[in-house]
Amino acid sequence: MQSSNQYSAPNQHQVYPPHYSYRAHIPPLSFGEAIKLSFENYANFSGRARRSEFWYFKLFQLICLLPLSLLVLFTSFIGEAAAILSVMFAVIFYVALVIPSLSSSVRRFHDTGNSGWLVLLDLFCIGGALSLIFGCFDSQAYTNQYGPDPKRRVDRHF
Numbered sequence: 454m455q456s457s458n459q460y461s462a463p464n465q466h467q468v469y470p471p472h473y474s475y476r477a478h479i480p481p482l483s484f485g486e487a488i489k490l491s492f493e494n495y496a497n498f499s500g501r502a503r504r505s506e507f508w509y510f511k512l513f514q515l516i517c518l519l520p521l522s523l524l525v526l527f528t529s530f531i532g533e534a535a536a537i538l539s540v541m542f543a544v545i546f547y548v549a550l551v552i553p554s555l556s557s558s559v560r561r562f563h564d565t566g567n568s569g570w571l572v573l574l575d576l577f578c579i580g581g582a583l584s585l586i587f588g589c590f591d592s593q594a595y596t597n598q599y600g601p602d603p604k605r606r607v608d609r610h611f
């Protein structure tokens with residue numbers, strides 16, 4: 454039987470020194486936690502984002518922008534002034550969501566071990582498909598070049 458180091462992560466070669474403790478898997482974020490975390494990291498393009506954070510933020514965008522699109526559609530039948538106001542409101546709301554959406558996508562690319570610059574390729578060439586594909590991939594286990602695994606936590610004890 455193999456000897457197990459008390460500071461090593463399960464089934465991994467990474468060993469933590471004695472002043473660190475390893476905590477196993479952290480449960481997925483709830484919808485509210487994911488939205489809160491996305492807005493707390495509003496313009497943070499470094500680090501990593503879990504799948505739950507990424508997908509819940511995409512769902513939040515859909516929940517917010519779909520009714521706004523319908524509002525613009527219906528107010529266009531009412532009159533020009535109402536349509537202009539609804540379009541202005543929708544554009545302001547959309548612009549407010551662009552930066553956190555980009556930062557969430559960049560951090561999701563980082564979580565899969567890829568460069569965040571792929572989001573530019575996604576924006577201009579592929580039309581969002583790349584983010585959706587990489588949004589489905591699992592995180593790279595443990596620390597990669599973009600930061601520690603957000604699913605697992607290592608705490609320092611001094």
